[in-house]
Amino acid sequence: MRSYKPEELFDANGRLIPELKTLAPQGTKRMSASPHANGGMLRKDLRLSDFRDYGVPVEYPGKSEVENTNPLGKFLRDVMRNNLQNFRVFGPDETASNRLNAIYEVSKKTWMGDFLPEDLDGSELATDGRVMEILSEHTLEGWLEGYLLTGRHGFFHTYEAFAHVIDSMFNQHAKWLDICRNEVSWRSPISSLNILLSSTVWRQDHNGFSHQDPGFLDVVTNKSASVTRIYLPPDANCLLSVADHCLKSTNYINVIVADKQKHLQFLTMDEAIKHCTKGIGIWEWASSDDCGKDPDIPDVIMAGCGDVATMESLAATAILREEIPDLKVRFVNVVDLFKLQPDTEHPHGLSDRDFDSLFTTDKPIIFNFHGYPWLIHKLAYRRKNHANMHVRGYKEKGNINTPLELAINNQVDRFNLVIDVIDRVPKLGSAAAYVRERMKNAIIENVNYAHEHGIDKDEIVNWKWPF
């Protein structure tokens, strides 16, 4: 030990000599206080354009169609343009397929390898590209976590079914955020982990069963309510409003579910902002129970959560209004999934008073859900009207089907939903037997048509809200 020459390092009292003591770093140069290990300290808010400028016009609800992720792509393009130092987009080679390709106008895919002549043909490669693409979801998730933890911002979009590849990584990040938020006061908030699930279960006409799995939400709902947020915007304007909110937030994991294909548009931008801010609401224009007098109405609540689920539920509502005009139907749409949980369980949860006002305490609810149906029961089992809540959703009845056939196999289609209403509204009784029969005929007719032609009938493909 003498060979270390302690007499040169310490004074007679065994204290470190002043010359050496002054060598120790000060302030943020101390290892424990490095801002690079507490990335929130380095984080700067994104410079965001006004998302309203990217909205699509909606003159009447349910008449026009848009690829919902396309306007989002233009918004993200300008997020990229305004934040070229601290924003990146991550995805498994799906940016174009997910209709987010406007981003490439500003920044390409990161590519460090050789650039070949054939790469000129739409490959969108650049050494300084800020779009991170690799068909390896866990590599992307690792990159993104490191990027956020060092104070930057990101947006991850992936196939819904294959988000399960990052289940375990998501779990650990959620646990880390939860402890940081609630128990480590010196950690500065980092940007939220934003995940868009696109190419969803209901539009896998060609990929089939292997690409149908909406269960990432089930994993997310197991994690702490203080860090988890889930949104299912039904149209393009709602998606923009939700995405803007998520990009501004910190310390959350925001999961957004929105399919990339063409879908009906329902809300103007102003309406979309109100709807997404509430997170759940009655769509007056689709409802027929607003007479405000009779305490016994509505007869039934139709609820939709998710783009395709909402459309089928609306189509069922339209059939009901035409076939059984006396039936008083209330139409509820859910954007913010955690609204269904009680406010004692999740900060976004509705109070019982709020929930009971929307869903009543005694009327049948036919809830059409984007994901596995039991997830809704998992969230809402404490509600007063839970016993009357009848949920439809994906139940592993998949194959290479037309969109309507897939919906029919899982009973989330308009015809089965009408049957559900007839079976659950007591006053309809056997008087509705003829309507019920027509629904069964429609199911058979449409499935046979799909098998014969390989596509759905025009009246299904081009269905519009008829009122």
Next chain:
Amino acid sequence: MRSYKPEELFDANGRLIPELKTLAPQGTKRMSASPHANGGMLRKDLRLSDFRDYGVPVEYPGKSEVENTNPLGKFLRDVMRNNLQNFRVFGPDETASNRLNAIYEVSKKTWMGDFLPEDLDGSELATDGRVMEILSEHTLEGWLEGYLLTGRHGFFHTYEAFAHVIDSMFNQHAKWLDICRNEVSWRSPISSLNILLSSTVWRQDHNGFSHQDPGFLDVVTNKSASVTRIYLPPDANCLLSVADHCLKSTNYINVIVADKQKHLQFLTMDEAIKHCTKGIGIWEWASSDDCGKDPDIPDVIMAGCGDVATMESLAATAILREEIPDLKVRFVNVVDLFKLQPDTEHPHGLSDRDFDSLFTTDKPIIFNFHGYPWLIHKLAYRRKNHANMHVRGYKEKGNINTPLELAINNQVDRFNLVIDVIDRVPKLGSAAAYVRERMKNAIIENVNYAHEHGIDKDEIVNWKWPF
């Protein structure tokens, strides 16, 4: 095209000449009929010893302790010995930690690299080893799937929390099995994919929050009922009975949850076989409601599912029997999780008649569950008595805690369960306020003791069923 000399290959009618036609392979030599691509055709049943021979003696229920996976290790050792051509064990370097080390007596870890002198010290390596170990759960899962698909047998054991690493692979295998079973009649059944989740959420005293995640079961319950099976054996004899059943089965994914540490033993081998065959049942010796006359009994049903959950529920039952002797308690244990689903939803599901007989249609049920509590609601929401079902389980309230403190934080401990009973059995009313107060005192006392000593009190660590 003439250069291919078609006149030498085809006759005047354009038919392939006989000499060439006979070259085409016949029978199983045809590519489409290769048994190596239809592994069930090559599969031979395992030669299994009688699992009863590995059982542990249980003179009285709840008195003695055993590491539950240890006897299973001896059984698997002999499965290995008797099937050295077509059985392998897979795990992330945890065979010894999971108390399955008896297997090494027959076969070591596969190791193709250099063998160094220091490897003599317990590394258990051999080039012909049949235990596949690598700290990479998805590599293991890939190996195992290939092994099963080519007609062999396997047993995968892993940390419960990190089973999420293979969520996506599990999903795809489950979808593949489902289609094969139900739509591809020429596919011969393959061995089941057997997964033991050990090192579970409730015994992570040193690893803490990151190692606490019982959510793999939530992923499994989303897949088709025709291929998914989940077992939570409460003791060593039940684990042996379940494992034997799983190793004999085909075309399922069997998930077994059993912790590796010392736990109380409850059932003799004969009792364990009956209990696991039923999958769910009343434990008469723990119950106090079997007088057979009064239709108004029991006052409450205590249910346990999982080793630790069952023990805490029993400890609560013991407190109730001592503190409130008039209270008629029924104790139910669940081994086969899908028993909770209606028989219309899962082939293992109980009929409503069976379920209602066990759980009544109107009495409070205090259900203590190994995993996330809402999973029980997801399975049982259609049951008549669902509204009276109060479920406790893991709810992400974890840290480096003593076992009892972790239980208390998540309210699955004996004291909180007693409070749950007092709050839900109407006739107890405020007369039980003194017992309730004593439970609150016990919680404070035990948490303080854990903080001061870093371990639980002797009376907790060494708790035995007192009757």
